[in-house]
Amino acid sequence: MMEREFKAEVEVLSTAQHENLVSLQGYCVHNGFRLLIYSYMENGSLDYWLHEKTEGASQLDWPTRLKILRGASCGLAYMHQICEPHIVHRDIKSSNILLDFGLSRLILPYRTHVTTELVGTLGYIPPEYGQAWVATLRGDVYSFGVVMLELLSGKRPVEVFKPKMSRELVGWVHHMRSEGKQEQIFDPILRGKGYEQEMVKVLDVACMCVNHNPMKRPTIQEVVDWLKTVGSLRDQNKS
Template identity: 55%
Template sequence: MLLDERFETHLVDFGLSKLLRPYDTHVTTDLVGTLGYIPPEYSQTLTATFRGDVYSFDVVLLELLTGKRPVEVCRGKSCRDLVSWIFQLKSENRMEEIFDTSIWDTSYEKQLLEVLSIACRCIMQDPQQRSLIDQVVSWLEAIGTGKDR
């Protein structure tokens, strides 16, 4: 959750990127960050990047769309992380099931699907396939205006 019932923020541990070259920083063998928000490549490279931050930002965006945490605590084989679950439902053309029922409204279906599409461009496994944050912001600002992405 990003805001509690008193509208106090609870978004922390976000933005591992630094304006330093990766090899100029101290590197530990510990994985730093919150599970579910850490981009897949970080566990292998231990290098924080701007594209990794885009991944983390879009996991937050997916939380807002779905009402689900990035890593659900559950049992059984049906448990998945949020990103995998999103890609599975998209591949099965079951996009309506992705959205939290409290925000799903057919009169805003196009805009909600646009936000989902933007988020999915930024959670790709390959960081080079992810959009940069300035492009993401531009796309989000254009939703509902009729401008092309």
């Protein structure tokens, strides 16, 4: 039964073909272990560049970070709205966003459908999952909003060794905005480079995505459309 279910899930994943999704190349079942084989992305993950790689974050200027968000949002919109059956990712996080420079690609999870099994990563899990235990499209939007805040601030979603008030990124961002200190949210590497207006717009979108009330969050397609308008004048001037 489990193996049949696994193969059915793999078939769903193999139909998901989009330039911003990492391609599933095959799978293997051996001695009870199940492996999915994806295309190798030599540049590694967004988490690696933002938080682990020496000088990695400084190489991610604002136009690059915006391009990463646009690419990842398009991949997620394809999963939510175009792919049949629709796919709930359930574990959007910076380590599941791989870089192929300028473009970003999402790793698909193994279990694809709405489920009663709680999954996710601390700091990215929507607040409603604690009560409902059901993964949803709006839950994915919350997790994507956290990734947006991560790129804007350069901070991890949860920083264990920080004082309690600034430990969780979402709570800290809401607090800073309520005190009128939103410019302090932005990664120091990004400040003073002339992109403040664009970053404020993306911050507004991110805060809508991490709204505590899932019904007040935008759809991922709305996020895609908003991100397209951010920096569009700059893109026109370059062409």
